[in-house]
Amino acid sequence: MRRLTISVDNALADAFDELVKKKSYLNRSEAFRDLVRKELGDAELEDSDSSWCVGTLTYVYDHHARQLANRLTEMQHNHHDIVVASQHVHLDHNNCLETLIMRGRANEVKACAHAITSQTGVHHGNLHIIPVELSSPSTRMATKF
Incomplete structure (x- = not known):
């Protein structure tokens, strides 16, 4: 597994922390992985209708x-x-x-x-x-x- 480090402004970090809490994620990493998976899946379906x-x-x-x-x-x-x-x-x-x-x-x-x-x-x-x-x-x- 690779580690990624990102910087976001305080308001975005606070909003993300609220999302993590609201959706009962154990940590930010799990929430981030789900968001990335969703976006990658959406992009794959947009790029290829034969998927x-x-x-x-x-x-x-x-x-x-x-x-x-x-x-x-x-x-x-x-x-x-x-x-x-x-x-x-x-x-x-x-x-x-x-x-x-x-x-x-x-x-x-x-x-x-x-x-x-x-x-x-x-x-x-x-x-x-x-x-x-x-x-x-x-x-x-x-x-x-």
Whole structure:
């Protein structure tokens, strides 16, 4: 492991210390490593849409919208290679929440997510993707750490 030394102004150091405390990190180094990992992962996904990723798509939709539930299910089946699991929750009489677990190339995961969240009656869609490295193309994915 290498040691890095950085200098920051007092206000930034104080704000960082508050973040460390708020997120219950044991020390600044762990918090810093997480921030760097996140930024590197985001940069990797921006630089290459063909990078492999896993992701979650969470959205709320109006379950009374005409044929929407059927369209959403059909879209998930049409992308069975990307959508590997789903969870459905009834929020109230009109609204349902679904969370999809997805995997594949980033551009394909993003396209599938956008196709789903752009449906009329879908509200508050949010995609969270994490870059991963395949241990082999035909087997499970192994996350880079």
